[in-house]
Amino acid sequence: MTALAADRNTPEKLDPSIRQLDVAAAKTCYAGGLAALDANGNATPGATATTLLGIGRFEETVDNSGGAAGDLTVKVKRGVFRFANSASTDEITAAEIGADCYIVDDQTVAKTDGSSTRSKAGTVYDVDSLGVWVEFA
Incomplete structure (x- = not known):
């Protein structure tokens, strides 16, 4: 592609913190739950698995439990x-601020990767008596 020689209409996302993503097959996403991407790029609830990537929080509840991947979409922030x-040896403390944390399920995070699981x-980002503040980039 060559450099511009005239003005260009470059589209902008109005709120880049919110994405509309396809929901994985046979999954229900609950508002407030930890959202992840599966290996195919579909949104799925956080779970113990090695093929997911945490991406944020579900902004709505979407029930795709009877559908194929991409039949429905969900907003993720x-x-x-x-x-x-x-809990126990996987409990996150202030000493872990700035470190990675790992998905246990769609509402829980842990200090370790659970022996690569x-x-x-x-x-x-922070830890308080109510839980762990997790930053999603």
Whole structure:
């Protein structure tokens, strides 16, 4: 492609923090749940798996439990959100601020990858008595 020689209409996302994504087959996404992408690029609830990538929070509930991948779409927002903290040796503390955290399920994150069984959720932004603030870029 060559350099511009005239003005260009470059489209802009009005709110780049919100994405509209295809929902994975046979999945239900709940508003407020940890959203992930599967290996095919479809939105799916967070779960213990090695093929997911945490991308944010579901902004709405979408039931695609009876559908194929892409039959429905869901809004996902990136930002910093509080999720439940894991327990015992996987509990996240202030010492993990700035480190990666890992998906346990669609509402819980952990300090470790569970011996290579969990996917990255995001980055620990903060920790308080109610949970872990996770940053999704």
